[in-house]
Amino acid sequence: MATNLSKTYDPSQIEDRLYQKWLEKKYFHAEVDPNKKPFTIVMPPPNITGQLHMGHALDNTLQDILIRYKRMQGYSALWQPGTDHASIATEVKIIAKLKEEGIEKEDLGREGFLERAWDWRKEYGGRIISQLKKMGSSADWDRERFTMDEGCSEAVQEVFMKLYDKGYIYKGSRIINWCPVCQTSISDAEVEYQEQEGHFWHIKYPIVGEDGFVEIATTRPETLLGDTAVAVNPEDERYTHLVGKMLKLPLTDREIPVIADSYVDKEFGTGCVKITPAHDPNDFEVGKRHNLEEINILNDDATINENGGKYCGMDRYEARRVMVEELEQQGLLVKVIKHVHNVGTHDRCKTTVEPMIKKQWFVAMEEMAKPAMEALKTGELKFVPEAFGKTYMHWLENIRDWCISRQLWWGHRIPAYYCDKCGEIVVSREQPSVCPKCGHTHLTQDPDTLDTWFSSALWPFSTLGWPKKTPELEYFYPTDVLVTGYDIIFFWVIRMVFSGYEQTGVSPFHTVLIHGLVRDSQGRKMSKSLGNGIDPLEVIDKYGADALRMTLVTGNAPGNDMRFYWERVEASRNFANKVWNASRFIMMNTEGVDTSAVELSDLEDADKWILSKVNRLAKEVTENMDKYELGIALQKVYDFIWEEFCDWYIEMVKPRFYNAEDERSKAAACWTLTTVLIQALKLLHPYMPFITEEIFCNLQSEEESIMISAWPEYRADWDFAQVENRIERMKEAVRAIRNVRASMNVPPSKKADIFVVAEKEEVREAFTTSRAFFTALSNAASVTIQADKTGIGEDAVSAVTADAVMYIPLAELVDIEKEIARLTKEEKRLAGELKRSHGMLGNERFISKAPAEKIAEEREKLEKYTQMMEQVKEQLARLQKA
């Protein structure tokens, strides 16, 4: 069977089949199991409108790695998946689709529209889930949830009621961000500021009853229609005499007062600010302080309303143009200055948002923010990397009340009812039949829905059954790690944390693992408009899911952005192929060899060395994984497999298969190859689930899957520190010889007799023990090991290591000049080392203050380099004489 494996790894032949197997075997399913410890991750629910992009791919790869790791460690590891209804995003998509059919949202009515929305969800909502499966995601799909399913909706209602009863949810007229295109309010977090080139229009406001005027500067002249005052700083002597006087508001017949407010900066602009309480958050505050009238001049689509007089009906920008023109004609426009300023836009549609006063529902944040801040201080909540904790704190410290109502249909409808007669507000799960205040029997439900993030905020516990006290909630909650991008801390992480504390009394998770963005090869954000996005499915198609996953975690530290290069995917694919072929080699050579009687005492040096190495690797990788250093852990597994295992150990072992007849030795090699490979595959499995599973299953039959096999643990009986040194010595010797041969262009086919000269008996022993592979790896015709130089001709070149000199009689091939050059270079390197070492050991402060082990270490090095230097000098002298 083994030899049937193809010469190169072909993921397309394997991935779907294995995923199907995992699904059928229910390996992803986590049960409440009192005999195990729980480990839980909630998947950030992708939007039902979503298509898998690199961000998802990265996010889910990290989660899958953690979940697979913990599952192998014996936890009942739950990765709780689901999707988000994504109110605005979805509603916009459906409206667009209706438009193609020539239908307006209003034509369908609320009921009809929702029907279409649910249809849409049924059709496309599962798309992203099936894409996540292509990644190898081992989420518990049996528990898949949706933010608008029955349970989640119940949780939303429950929270709304509780917060309302507590007075944390209130309805009020506040200045909010309004999107004129989406026609809904949006929260502060959804406003994205963009730098735009604009102008400063300096406009004269004539003083009533006097000749003079006041000059104000504005970036938005059209809002003049809503001005109800002009403010100056109370300490601004230029204007104190004007405070209390009235100004004639240009282009209107209104008169407005000059007021004094410290909000005004004397140094900025003209020092006079027009105050438009209805269309600017700061002016709104000023207006409140001075009891100013709030004049809303805009319709919901950002055209001027009837308060705008003759400009009524014009778009905001058209009105601006016309008004500026008229001001100029009237001589009231002083000047226009170019000005770059930040304009708030809606993050979904990029429309410039309009601050407006609207009656909306809000969540009071002050009290709920407190435990969320406390959580970070006490360490109940940690960010990886830590720096993001500051972002989190800063936002919480400056938090404002959260506008949660949206003028949309797709979402959780606000459970508030208004009495048709007296207007009483009743918040209730069910439609109330009677008004508790006036007894009227007709109440109408609030038409608005809740911000999508209101339900996402409950995700860690609503998905586990809350508000019901389910066994799942009891067992899996609080969850452990939340994995997400730094761009979503404000939207989601913070809201989950304060919701968790408010509703369940605990933080919903103890660690937030933050990752960066996947950018294109030029460092640009991948975006639809740029068309520079790379489809993860295309990558999987070409190189396999394992290669994609590996690419996404290699060489990347938490929280940092990364660039996507096809070259890197290729490198990952090459590694997969390497693993594949090493395994193929092992299968071919171990087939039919009985290893059942092999004991640790049968192992040869090389076997013990690699076993010891993989043993320590397991320990280190586990430590790295526990610290969320996933990139480092993978790098270590990669280096081990490619360098130590493939390039060294497999090469060391080959003579035992090809030449020797020693069955015992062969069996030991087979056992070691298989054992070490399995250990390495297990360590690699969380990163590359498919290829590791395929090989694992081909290698052995007792266990049915690597993904439910036990994670390698360090074991004392596999620790062979002494042997490791001996093999490292051999490697050094081989490298030294290869170096000599390479520098003289001796092809491997040209075998040489090698004489190893080592004074110490233990060194000669080490060479003797490893003679077989040493001969092969150094391309020797023969290896003679001796204590002195007896019988070695003067024409031999030499390779020097710390405790041995290897002589290679290659006289006819040797270019003396080259050899002298090589040795001179080596001499120079050693001189540098010696200088450094002498410097350190000659420094008495080092001797007196550094730890003893460091000093001992340094002394050893000094001794080693001194010996090597002597040898090199001797060889040089010999050559120069010749």
Place this chain on the structure above:
RNA sequence: GGAGACAUAGCUCAGCUGGGAGAGCAUUUGCUUGACGUGUAAAGGGUCGCAGGUUCGAGUCCUGUUGUCUCCACCA
């Protein structure tokens, strides 16, 4: 205006609690050795942005500085 991140080999990036500078790709040169050329062996290439400081010792800690980026605030 406030905060944070990054600055290491030609390119993209690792480098954990301070103790002899690394990987991948690229470049140059060998290799039809019976797992793999998606391979293998070697080579070149870095004053770890700059300046101070702490320390026996700093890429790693502290301060300052320059440059790039991000987030928050939004002075109209």
